[in-house]
Amino acid sequence: MLLEKLTSACGLPGFEDEVRDIIKAELEGIVDSIKVDRIGNLIVTKNSQASGTHIALSAHMDEVGLCVKSINADGTIKFVSWGVDQRLLPSMRLLVGEKKIPGVIGTKPIHLQSEADRGSVYDINSMFIDIGCNKKEETEKHVSLGDFIAFESKFTEFGESKIKAKALDDRVGCAAIIEILKMDLPYKMTGIFCVQEEVGLRGSAVAAKGLHADLVINFEGTICADTEGVPVHEHVTTSGAGPCLSLMDRSSIYNKKYIESIVAVAEKNKIPYQYRRTAMGGTDAGSYHTAGAGIPCIGIAVPCRYIHSPVSVMDKNDYENLVKLVAQYLKSEALTK
Amino acid sequence: MDIKEFLKEVNAVPHVSGYENELTDVLTSKFSKYAEVSVDKFGNLVAHKKGTGNGPKVMLCAHMDEIGMMVSALCENGFVKFTNIGGIDKRNILAQEVTIHGREKVFGVIGIKPPHLTSSADMKKPVSFYDMAIDTGYSQEKLEKLVRPGDIITFNQDIAELKGGKITGKALDNSVGVAAMYCAMKNLAHYNHNADIYFVASAQEEVGLRGAKTATYNIKPDIGIAIDVTFGRASGLGEHESSELGKGPSIAVGPGQTRKLFNALKKVAGNNNIPYQVDVIAQGGGADFYEIQIGEGGVISILLSIPLKYMHSTVETAAISDIENCGKLISDYIISLQGAEEGEECYWKN
Numbered sequence: 001m002l003l004e005k006l007t008s009a010c011g012l013p014g015f016e017d018e019v020r021d022i023i024k025a026e027l028e029g030i031v032d033s034i035k036v037d038r039i040g041n042l043i044v045t046k047n048s049q050a051s052g053t054h055i056a057l058s059a060h061m062d063e064v065g066l067c068v069k070s071i072n073a074d075g076t077i078k079f080v081s082w083g084v085d086q087r088l089l090p091s092m093r094l095l096v097g098e099k100k101i102p103g104v105i106g107t108k109p110i111h112l113q114s115e116a117d118r119g120s121v122y123d124i125n126s127m128f129i130d131i132g133c134n135k136k137e138e139t140e141k142h143v144s145l146g147d148f149i150a151f152e153s154k155f156t157e158f159g160e161s162k163i164k165a166k167a168l169d170d171r172v173g174c175a176a177i178i179e180i181l182k183m184d185l186p187y188k189m190t191g192i193f194c195v196q197e198e199v200g201l202r203g204s205a206v207a208a209k210g211l212h213a214d215l216v217i218n219f220e221g222t223i224c225a226d227t228e229g230v231p232v233h234e235h236v237t238t239s240g241a242g243p244c245l246s247l248m249d250r251s252s253i254y255n256k257k258y259i260e261s262i263v264a265v266a267e268k269n270k271i272p273y274q275y276r277r278t279a280m281g282g283t284d285a286g287s288y289h290t291a292g293a294g295i296p297c298i299g300i301a302v303p304c305r306y307i308h309s310p311v312s313v314m315d316k317n318d319y320e321n322l323v324k325l326v327a328q329y330l331k332s333e334a335l336t337k
Numbered sequence: 338m339d340i341k342e343f344l345k346e347v348n349a350v351p352h353v354s355g356y357e358n359e360l361t362d363v364l365t366s367k368f369s370k371y372a373e374v375s376v377d378k379f380g381n382l383v384a385h386k387k388g389t390g391n392g393p394k395v396m397l398c399a400h401m402d403e404i405g406m407m408v409s410a411l412c413e414n415g416f417v418k419f420t421n422i423g424g425i426d427k428r429n430i431l432a433q434e435v436t437i438h439g440r441e442k443v444f445g446v447i448g449i450k451p452p453h454l455t456s457s458a459d460m461k462k463p464v465s466f467y468d469m470a471i472d473t474g475y476s477q478e479k480l481e482k483l484v485r486p487g488d489i490i491t492f493n494q495d496i497a498e499l500k501g502g503k504i505t506g507k508a509l510d511n512s513v514g515v516a517a518m519y520c521a522m523k524n525l526a527h528y529n530h531n532a533d534i535y536f537v538a539s540a541q542e543e544v545g546l547r548g549a550k551t552a553t554y555n556i557k558p559d560i561g562i563a564i565d566v567t568f569g570r571a572s573g574l575g576e577h578e579s580s581e582l583g584k585g586p587s588i589a590v591g592p593g594q595t596r597k598l599f600n601a602l603k604k605v606a607g608n609n610n611i612p613y614q615v616d617v618i619a620q621g622g623g624a625d626f627y628e629i630q631i632g633e634g635g636v637i638s639i640l641l642s643i644p645l646k647y648m649h650s651t652v653e654t655a656a657i658s659d660i661e662n663c664g665k666l667i668s669d670y671i672i673s674l675q676g677a678e679e680g681e682e683c684y685w686k687n
């Protein structure tokens with residue numbers, strides 16, 4: 001399964017090579033051209049000779065994780081994180097660097113904790129990663145400063161229709177674009193697989209320059225808090241209720257005309273959809289909507305519970321309906337008018 | 338002996354306190370090649386290997402239960418509330434994967450409300466067990482057919498190798514102790530020892546040393562050796578409260594531990610070039626040793642431990658060599674009893 005292959009690969013910001021190689025291999029012979037720009041974005045074109053509306057499909061290849069900051073005398077590793085909730089780090093199993101050296105974040109045994117310890121959360125600055133080496137010199141044989149550190153998590157199908165994996169944000173987007181590019185659709189299309197979204201939309205800032213598309217559809221995995229004990233107005237999205245369309249977030253307000261046109265297609269074809277019910281977060285649409293004279297954007301996403309963790313959870317039906325909705329949209333008359 | 342393989346087999350079956358039966362089956366099939374195996378009324382597995390006579394009755398005891406959880410309630414949308422069995426640190430189980438042992442095995446993850454929906458004050462407080470829930474991905478209706486309150490929950494974590502001869506996983510407390518005991522059993526396979534040996538994989542240690550209590554009553558040993566884990570040194574733990582991984586098993590010493598047995602084990606280690614450390618325990622209470630010591634009129638007894646980092650977590654870490662050396666220390670000690678049947682050396686006799 002494509003999504004399993006994509007989520008099993010590691011692609012920390014600036015180290016997206018493994019993911020990029022999988023996408024390239026998937027699209028060889030399917031698209032007209034494949035190129036990698038100077039920052040590392042993978043850009044492909046399809047029906048490049050077609051006239052009329054030019055659609056860009058964008059997703060990011062990178063995932064959140066950690067990075068080696070220093071090595072202690074006792075061989076353990078200090079790290080920095082991008083966007084990881086520190087409460088999830090204790091007892092996490094990790095893969096360090098390109099050689100994917102296994103490591104763990106261990107904590108003080110409960111037997112030795114004081115009352116004060118038990119009443120506080122573990123501070124990321126006091127955590128360390130243990131790869132088994134007892135000395136700095138031994139660790140240095142396997143690990144270098146600046147090495148990326150990824151979550152270790154096996155792709156697992158569970159429940160009625162759920163998937164658990166790391167990096168669903170945004171390998172679901174990558175997988176969806178690959179599937180859509182494999183379909184026979186009439187438009188001139190550019191597929192953009194960006195680097196470094198998680199560290200501030202860096203890849204799309206480059207990809208947006210010189211992009212002369214009429215519309216960008218940005219694919220994401222997004223927040224979903226429809227879990228036990230969370231009041232409904234804080235859910236943001238609902239797992240299993242269909243792909244979600246963004247109205248606004250911190251990086252952009254999505255073009256209302258296009259939102260309405262894709263909603264019309266969903267309703268006509270009886271494909272479930274929902275709105276993303278928050279203005280928080282940000283996506284690569286932030287780069288595209290003000291590029292050049294401005295490119296209108298649609299933001300569409302699969303709800304992911306426990307996003308930015310090793311155990312992100314999504315519903316297979318949401319993914320399938322997302323692909324179906326975008327495919328129907330690209331077959332509809334909506335974009336030719 | 339392939340210790341890693343053994344640990345993987347133990348890890349593959351649930352063995353939460355009071356629910357050790359699947360592990361009992363696994364261990365029975367292994368131990369019965371070397372000794373006569375029975376399971377007592379309490380649930381302890383006892384493997385008896387007869388001695389040639391005149392030697393002491395020795396009880397080796399490693400607890401086989403693991404910490405875990407239990408379903409307390411089913412909520413809407415397939416979420417499960419739970420309570421702990423044994424000492425679990427609520428701060429290191431978020432985003433962990435679990436199996437609920439219901440009518441079927443049900444996979445789940447312990448979820449958390451996203452940080453952006455959590456107040457900065459709450460971000461500084463640990464999430465309590467009561468506020469956590471397991472996400473099973475089922476609707477409540479389907480889940481009710483599979484899971485009931487009272488079902489046992491285990492953490493999912495396979496055994497992985499780290500650098501430097503270390504292994505990591507869950508429930509190494511006390512699968513490493515059972516592994517050391519099994520090493521000793523294998524080392525003694527073709528040896529005619531005078532000691533009458535009872536290898537006990539005890540039940541319910543994690544909830545109060547209960548199996549060791551009943552096993553000691555049944556066996557009435559002259560000498561008791563508990564095999565468990567001790568705090569492995571890691572950042573934040575000093576020399577006074579931890580043992581180093583890879584430097585050999587820790588032999589406990591303190592008011593409870595029989596000094597003559599302590600000295601005898603040190604001598605055996607020295608004679609056989611087995612590395613060891615000394616674990617000074619002024620006052621304890623958290624291992625089978627404490628029940629063995631005061632069982633049946635008092636037992637000459639001691640605690641041997643394998644250093645374990647990050648105890649009671651899913652990333653417990655131990656050194657393979659410590660397990661091997663602990664097993665060797667035990668079997669060499671048994672061999673050392675040969676010929677010591679009378680006089681000064683027989684400290685187990687009154």
